[in-house]
Amino acid sequence: MGVLTIIISGVLVGGMYALIAIGLNAVFGVVRVVNFAHGELVVLGMYTAYFAWTVWSVDPYITAVLIALPLGFLVGLVIQRFVVQRLLDEPLMQMFATFGLLMLLQNLFLAFTRGEPKAVRVAASSASLDFFGVSVSVSRLVVLGAAIVVTIILVVFLRQTLYGAAVRAVSQDRGTAALMGINVKVLYMVAFGVSGAIALMAGALMSPIYTASPALGFSFVLPAFAVVVLGGLGSIGGSLIGGLIVGVVEALSGYFLDPALKQAVWFTLFLAVLVIRPAGLFGRAGSEEIGQR
Amino acid sequence: MNAQTSESTQSEFVLECHSVGKTYGGLKAVSDVNIAARRGEILGIIGPNGAGKTTLFNIISGHVGSTTGTIVFNGADVTRKPAHTRARLGMGRTFQIVRPIRSLTVLENVMIGAFHAYPTREAAAQQALRVLERVELIDRAKSNAGDLTLAGRKRLEVARALAGNTQLLLLDEVMAGLNPSEANLAIAMIHRLSLTGVSVILIEHNLKVVNELAQNVVVLDHGAEISQGSPAEVLSDPAVITAYLGNRKVAK
Amino acid sequence: MKSDPELISDETSEAPALESAASHGHGLRSGKFSWLAFGIGMVVLGGVAALLLNQPYYLSLGAVGLLFAALASAWNIIGGYGGQFSLAHAVFFAVGGYSVALTQVNWKWAPWPGLLLGIVLSTILAALLAWPLFRLRGPFFAIGTLALSVVVLALVTWMPWTGAALGLQIPFNEQPITSRPAWAFIFLGFLAVCVAVSLVVSRGRLGFYLVAVRDDQEAASAAGASALWVKTLGFAISAGLTGLGGGLYVMYLGFLDPPTFLDAVQIGAFIPLCALIGGLGTIVGPIIGGLVLPTLQTYMRGAFSNLPAGVSEAILGLVLILVALFFRAGIWGWLTSLVRRVMSRRAKSDERANI
Ligand SMILES: Nc1ncnc2c1ncn2[C@@H]1O[C@H](COP(=O)(O)OP(=O)(O)OP(=O)(O)O)[C@@H](O)[C@H]1O
Ligand SMILES: [Mg+2]
Numbered sequence: 001m002g003v004l005t006i007i008i009s010g011v012l013v014g015g016m017y018a019l020i021a022i023g024l025n026a027v028f029g030v031v032r033v034v035n036f037a038h039g040e041l042v043v044l045g046m047y048t049a050y051f052a053w054t055v056w057s058v059d060p061y062i063t064a065v066l067i068a069l070p071l072g073f074l075v076g077l078v079i080q081r082f083v084v085q086r087l088l089d090e091p092l093m094q095m096f097a098t099f100g101l102l103m104l105l106q107n108l109f110l111a112f113t114r115g116e117p118k119a120v121r122v123a124a125s126s127a128s129l130d131f132f133g134v135s136v137s138v139s140r141l142v143v144l145g146a147a148i149v150v151t152i153i154l155v156v157f158l159r160q161t162l163y164g165a166a167v168r169a170v171s172q173d174r175g176t177a178a179l180m181g182i183n184v185k186v187l188y189m190v191a192f193g194v195s196g197a198i199a200l201m202a203g204a205l206m207s208p209i210y211t212a213s214p215a216l217g218f219s220f221v222l223p224a225f226a227v228v229v230l231g232g233l234g235s236i237g238g239s240l241i242g243g244l245i246v247g248v249v250e251a252l253s254g255y256f257l258d259p260a261l262k263q264a265v266w267f268t269l270f271l272a273v274l275v276i277r278p279a280g281l282f283g284r285a286g287s288e289e290i291g292q293r
Numbered sequence: 294m295n296a297q298t299s300e301s302t303q304s305e306f307v308l309e310c311h312s313v314g315k316t317y318g319g320l321k322a323v324s325d326v327n328i329a330a331r332r333g334e335i336l337g338i339i340g341p342n343g344a345g346k347t348t349l350f351n352i353i354s355g356h357v358g359s360t361t362g363t364i365v366f367n368g369a370d371v372t373r374k375p376a377h378t379r380a381r382l383g384m385g386r387t388f389q390i391v392r393p394i395r396s397l398t399v400l401e402n403v404m405i406g407a408f409h410a411y412p413t414r415e416a417a418a419q420q421a422l423r424v425l426e427r428v429e430l431i432d433r434a435k436s437n438a439g440d441l442t443l444a445g446r447k448r449l450e451v452a453r454a455l456a457g458n459t460q461l462l463l464l465d466e467v468m469a470g471l472n473p474s475e476a477n478l479a480i481a482m483i484h485r486l487s488l489t490g491v492s493v494i495l496i497e498h499n500l501k502v503v504n505e506l507a508q509n510v511v512v513l514d515h516g517a518e519i520s521q522g523s524p525a526e527v528l529s530d531p532a533v534i535t536a537y538l539g540n541r542k543v544a545k
Numbered sequence: 546m547k548s549d550p551e552l553i554s555d556e557t558s559e560a561p562a563l564e565s566a567a568s569h570g571h572g573l574r575s576g577k578f579s580w581l582a583f584g585i586g587m588v589v590l591g592g593v594a595a596l597l598l599n600q601p602y603y604l605s606l607g608a609v610g611l612l613f614a615a616l617a618s619a620w621n622i623i624g625g626y627g628g629q630f631s632l633a634h635a636v637f638f639a640v641g642g643y644s645v646a647l648t649q650v651n652w653k654w655a656p657w658p659g660l661l662l663g664i665v666l667s668t669i670l671a672a673l674l675a676w677p678l679f680r681l682r683g684p685f686f687a688i689g690t691l692a693l694s695v696v697v698l699a700l701v702t703w704m705p706w707t708g709a710a711l712g713l714q715i716p717f718n719e720q721p722i723t724s725r726p727a728w729a730f731i732f733l734g735f736l737a738v739c740v741a742v743s744l745v746v747s748r749g750r751l752g753f754y755l756v757a758v759r760d761d762q763e764a765a766s767a768a769g770a771s772a773l774w775v776k777t778l779g780f781a782i783s784a785g786l787t788g789l790g791g792g793l794y795v796m797y798l799g800f801l802d803p804p805t806f807l808d809a810v811q812i813g814a815f816i817p818l819c820a821l822i823g824g825l826g827t828i829v830g831p832i833i834g835g836l837v838l839p840t841l842q843t844y845m846r847g848a849f850s851n852l853p854a855g856v857s858e859a860i861l862g863l864v865l866i867l868v869a870l871f872f873r874a875g876i877w878g879w880l881t882s883l884v885r886r887v888m889s890r891r892a893k894s895d896e897r898a899n900i
Contacts, residue, residue, distance in 0.1 A: 034684035090873070091683045091684060092825075094869075095630045095684055096818075096821055096865055097865070100866035102862070103814070104863050105862075107856070107859035108859050110859075111852070111856050114853050114854070222691065222692055225688045225691075233685075258703065260703040261703065263696050264696050270689075271677050271689070274689065275676075275677045
C-alpha cells in the first residue's frame with residue numbers, strides 16, 4: 001500500500017465525516033446548540049435506506065433524496081420544536097436533553113433490530129474506479145461528492161439569500177434579531193430541519209458502505225465533533241476541510257501507528273486546536289464562547 | 294507621561310490609560326485614549342451611543358484585551374493582568390446590563406465580591422452586610438438577586454463592585470433606566486461613596502448628573518477622545534456640542 | 546446573548562419578604578443545621594442498611610445505590626455547583642479502579658495504598674486536563690470531556706499492561722473484604738466522605754465562586770474570582786473523590802474491565818443523570834438521585850426482561866429528556882418548592898385570618 005492509497009482512503013472517509021459534521025454545524029452555527037443525538041440521526045438514515053431497500057426494493061441512492069431528505073427535515077423540525085425550543089436559555093439542560101435523545105434513539109434501534117446488523121448491498125457497494133492505479137470505491141466517492149455539493153449549496157445559500165442574512169443576524173444576537181422582526185423560532189426550526197435532512201441523507205448514502213448497528217451513531221458523532229471544532233464552529237466550509245483533515249490524519253495514523261490509536265490521534269489534534277485556537281481553523285475568534293451566554 | 298509612576302504606589306493617579314485602543318475587525322471601538330483619574334476624584338466619561346465608553350471600561354477592568362496601549366493601576370502596570378487579578382488589586386466595576394448571580398441572594402452576591410479580601414464565609418458575610426448598608430440595600434439582603442427592581446439590581450452591582458476593599462469604582466450607566474427620584478438617591482449614594490475615599494469613574498448619558506458629580510470629564514466619540522476638562526469646560530466645547538447634536542461630519 | 550428584560554420592564558415587583566427569605570434551591574444556604582442533618586441522614590441510611598442485613602438482594606441494590614449517590618455527589622461539585630457538564634468522570638473512576646487493580650495484581654500491594662494512589666492520580670490528572678478542557682465553555686467542554694473518555698477507553702483497550710479488553714481479575718484470596726453486607730457500609734462511608742466534602746466546598750468560598758462562575762463568568766471575574774482556577778479546583782476535588790469510588794468499586798467487584806468502568810453512557814453519563822434527577826447544585830439531590838436511579842434501572846431490567854434489550858435504557862433516555870424539559874430542579878428541588886409553596890400559602894391564610 002502506497003502513501004497515495006492511504007491518503008485517498010483518508011480523503012474518502014473524511015468526506016463522510018465532513019458530511020456528518022456539516023449537519024451538526026448547521027445547527028450549531030445558527031441555534032448554538034450541540035446536538036449529541038446527531039449521529040443517531042445518521043443511523044436512522046441508514047435504517048431508513050435498509051427498510052426501503054428490503055420492503056420496497058428502493059435503491060438507497062433514491063431513498064437518500066426522495067425519502068431521507070424530507071423525513072430528516074421533519075425529524076429535525078420535531079426535535080427543535082418539542083425539545084430544543086423550550087431549552088434555549090438552558091445550556092446545561094440542552095445537553096442533558098440531546099444526550100437523552102441519543103440514549104433513547106440508540107436503544108430504540110437496539111430494541112427494534114434486536115441488535116442484528118442491517119446491511120444494504122447494491123452494485124455500488126463493491127464498484128470501484130481506477131484512479132492513478134489506486135482503486136477508489138464508488139459509494140465512498142458519492143459520499144464525498146455529496147459533502148462537497150452540500151457545502152457549496154449551503155455556503156452560496158447563506159451568502160446570497162435573505163434567509164442567509166437572517167441566519168447571520170440571529171446567530172450573532174438572537175434578541176436583537178427578534179426585535180428586527182426576524183421570526184427566530186421558524187429560523188431555528190428550519191436550521192434543525194436542514195441538519196436532520198443532511199444527517200438522514202448522509203445515513204442513506206452511507207448504507208451501501210457500512211452495516212447499520214445501534215452503536216454506530218456514537219462512533220460517528222465524536223469525529224464529527226472533532227471536525228466541527230477543528231474546522232471552526234459555525235463554518236460550513238471549515239467543516240468540509242476539517243473533515244478531510246481528520247480523515248487523512250486518521251488514515252495515516254492507522255497505517256503508521258496502529259488502527260486502534262486513530263481516535264487518540266484525532267483527539268490529540270482536537271485538543272491541540274482547542275488550546276492553540278479555540279475557535280477552530282476557520283471559525284470566528286470568540287465564537288466558542290457564545291454557547292455559554 | 295510620568296516615568297516614575299511605576300515606582301511609587303502613592304502616585305497622584307489611581308488609574309492611567311496610555312493611548313489605549315481596541316479594534317473589532319475593522320472597527321476602531323476605542324482608539325488612542327489617554328485618561329488619568331486622580332485619587333479620590335469622580336471622573337465622568339460621556340459620549341454618544343456606541344462611542345466606546347463600555348469598551349474602554351472593559352479594557353480597564355481586563356474583560357477585553359486592548360489592541361494597543363498600557364493601563365497603570367495604583368502605579369503598577371496591569372495591562373497584561375487578567376480581570377480577576379485587577380479586581381483583587383482593588384478595582385471594582387459594574388456592568389451596564391446588570392449581571393446579578395441569579396441563583397444567589399443579594400447578600401451572597403455581595404459576598405462574591407468580598408471573598409477575595411475576606412476569605413472566610415463569616416468575614417465575607419460581615420463585609421457584605423456593611424457594604425449593603427452603605428448602598429442602602431440592607432433590607433433586601435435575603436431576597437433573591439433576580440427579584441430586585443432595576444434600581445435595586447443597579448445598587449447590587451455597585452455593592453458587589455465595592456465589597457473587596459475597592460479603591461477604584463468603575464460605574465457603567467448605573468442611573469440609566471431609573472426614575473428621577475431613584476436617580477437622585479443614586480447620585481447621593483455615589484457622592485457619599487466618594488467622600489469615603491473611593492475613586493470613581495462614571496459613565497453617564499445624563500449630562501446633568503455628570504455636571505453634579507464629576508470633577509473632571511472625558512468625552513468620547515467614535516472611539517476617540519474629543520474633549521477633556523471640568524464639566525463646565527467640556528459642556529461648552531463646540532466639538533462636544535456637534536458630537537451630541539449628531540452632526541458627525543462637522544465633528545470629524 | 547440574552548435579551549435584557551431589565552432594560553425594558555422597569556416596574557416595581559416587591560416580592561413578599563417571606564417567600565424570598567426562604568432558601569431557594571441552590572444548596573449554598575444549607576443553614577446552621579446542615580452538619581446535624583448530615584449526621585442524622587447518615588445514621589438513618591446506616592439504620593436502613595442494618596435492617597436489610599438479612600435481605601442480601603436489597604442490600605446489594607442498596608450498596609450500588611449508595612455508591613452512585615456518592616459518585617453523583619462528587620460529580621455535583623463541578624457539574625452542579627460549577628455547571629460544567631463533565632462526561633469525563635468515567636476516566637477518573639477508571640483511574641481509581643486501575644490504580645487499585647494494577648498495584649495489587651502486579652506488585653501485590655494491599656488495596657488501601659492503591660486507593661490513595663488512585664485519589665492522587667485522578668486529582669492530578671484532572672488538574673492537568675483542566676487547562677486545555679476549560680478553554681472550552683458550555684457544550685464544548687462537554688464534547689471535550691466526552692471525547693476524552695472515548696479516547697481513554699480506546700487506549701486502555703489497546704495497551705497490554707492494563708489487561709487490554711479483558712481487564713484485570715483480582716484473585717479471590719487477595720480480596721480483603723468479600724462479605725457483601727460489609728460493602729453497603731463501606732459505600733455508606735464513601736457517601737459520607739463525598740457529602741462532607743460537598744458541604745465544606747459549598748459552604749465556603751469555593752462553592753460561592755463555583756456558582757458565580759456557573760451563572761456568569763464575566764461577573765464572577767469582575768468580582769475577583771479566577772474562573773479557570775475555580776473550575777480547576779472543583780474539577781480536581783470532584784475527580785479525586787470519583788477516583789476513590791473507582792478503587793472501591795474494583796475491590797467490590799473483584800475485577801475490572803474497560804466497559805464496566807469506562808462506558809461513556811453507563812458511567813460517564815449515568816452519574817450526571819443521577820445528580821440531575823435528584824437535583825443539581827444541592828447537597829441532598831444527588832444522594833436521592835443516586836439511590837433512586839440505579840435501583841429503578843435494575844428494577845426495569847428485571848421487569849422488562851422478556852422485552853428486547855434496550856427498552857429500559859431507552860426509557861432512561863426518555864426520562865432524561867423529560868426531566869430536562871419539565872423537571873429541571875429534580876426530585877429534591879421539586880420537594881423543597883412544594884414545601885415552600887405550602888408554607889407561603891399557610892402564611893397567606895394566616896394573614897387573612899388576622900384581617
Ligand atoms: N464584542 C464586540 N464585537 C464587535 N464590536 C463591538 C463589540 N463590543 C462593542 N463593539 C462596537 O464597538 C463600538 C463601541 O461600543 P461600546 O459598547 O463601547 O459603546 P458605548 O459608548 O458603551 O455605547 P452605549 O452608550 O450605547 O452604551 C460600537 O460600535 C459597538 O458596536
Ligand atoms: Mg455602554
